[in-house]
Amino acid sequence: MRFADFSAGQVLVAGPASVDEASIVTFAREHDPQWFHTEPAAAAEGRFGGLIASGWQTCAIAMRLIVDRFLHGSESFGSPGVAYVRWPHPVRPGDELNLRADVLEVRRSRSQPTLGLLRWRWRLTNGDGIEVLDLEVTSLFDLAGRIDS
Amino acid sequence: MRFADFSAGQVLVAGPASVDEASIVTFAREHDPQWFHTEPAAAAEGRFGGLIASGWQTCAIAMRLIVDRFLHGSESFGSPGVAYVRWPHPVRPGDELNLRADVLEVRRSRSQPTLGLLRWRWRLTNGDGIEVLDLEVTSLFDLAGRIDS
Numbered sequence: 001m002r003f004a005d006f007s008a009g010q011v012l013v014a015g016p017a018s019v020d021e022a023s024i025v026t027f028a029r030e031h032d033p034q035w036f037h038t039e040p041a042a043a044a045e046g047r048f049g050g051l052i053a054s055g056w057q058t059c060a061i062a063m064r065l066i067v068d069r070f071l072h073g074s075e076s077f078g079s080p081g082v083a084y085v086r087w088p089h090p091v092r093p094g095d096e097l098n099l100r101a102d103v104l105e106v107r108r109s110r111s112q113p114t115l116g117l118l119r120w121r122w123r124l125t126n127g128d129g130i131e132v133l134d135l136e137v138t139s140l141f142d143l144a145g146r147i148d149s
Numbered sequence: 150m151r152f153a154d155f156s157a158g159q160v161l162v163a164g165p166a167s168v169d170e171a172s173i174v175t176f177a178r179e180h181d182p183q184w185f186h187t188e189p190a191a192a193a194e195g196r197f198g199g200l201i202a203s204g205w206q207t208c209a210i211a212m213r214l215i216v217d218r219f220l221h222g223s224e225s226f227g228s229p230g231v232a233y234v235r236w237p238h239p240v241r242p243g244d245e246l247n248l249r250a251d252v253l254e255v256r257r258s259r260s261q262p263t264l265g266l267l268r269w270r271w272r273l274t275n276g277d278g279i280e281v282l283d284l285e286v287t288s289l290f291d292l293a294g295r296i297d298s
Binding site: 030031032033034035036042045046047048052054055056059060061063064067068071076077078079080081082083084085086087088090142145146148 | 179180181182183184185191194195196197201203204205208209210212213216217220225226227228229230231232233234235236237239291294295297
């Protein structure tokens with residue numbers, strides 16, 4: 001999509017993304033090596049009754065869906081940050097995650113007319129319809145810049 | 150560290166973590182495949198004059214430093230979310246990132262006395278002292294649970 005294709009009020013969907021034990025363990029060994037992310041047997045005895053994904057992996061899963069479906073072919077060039085991230089329920093092996101993105105605001109910078117700002121809310125739900133991620137992020141678009149291809 | 154070792158007002162430091170081009174490209178190919186994260190030649194011609202890391206990788210780098218230095222050996226079992234994330238400047242190949250964590254609040258849940266809550270601010274700066282990450286996150290500790298080892 002191009003920046004011009006986004007408008008406030010849009011509801012965009014993508015997915016599912018499949019999560020398996022190997023991807024949870026691989027991500028966590030490198031980035032978040034805590035036992036409830038990396039050790040299935042110990043995690044089975046733990047508070048969640050099984051392995052759960054790092055919250056940062058959950059964010060990364062949403063990002064990948066967003067890039068493949070919406071930012072590919074766009075003038076996107078980065079982000080200044082995220083308003084909030086909530087991880088209301090854990091992501092587990094076998095989950096199939098669906099993304100819903102609500103476009104909150106689309107505008108051009110007043111001071112830099114070729115700078116587009118998109119504020120949107122991303123939510124992931126698992127196969128039971130339970131929300132596992134909720135965040136609001138601003139994406140930046142260089143309307144005079146390269147199109148992702 | 151154990152939950153009991155944290156106290157409001159503490160300033161904790163960790164690092165450095167080294168970032169190279171291969172790790173930026175590898176992370177982004179899987180999680181955030183946009184050209185300014187994955188294509189060095191195109192990125193060199195782009196807005197930032199070179200490859201930059203995915204913001205989610207920057208978060209993951211902070212997480213790894215936090216786990217290795219502070220959560221290892223603790224009763225940590227997860228997080229409900231992040232109050233905000235800011236990526237004020239890009240992370241580039243060759244960066245050496247240092248972490249500063251400011252402990253904002255440490256308390257036990259009123260309703261669940263074995264639940265410890267730690268609210269802290271994590272910041273990463275590069276070798277020039279420029280801030281590349283700023284976030285505030287809540288970590289949860291199960292004071293009756295397993296110690297990470």
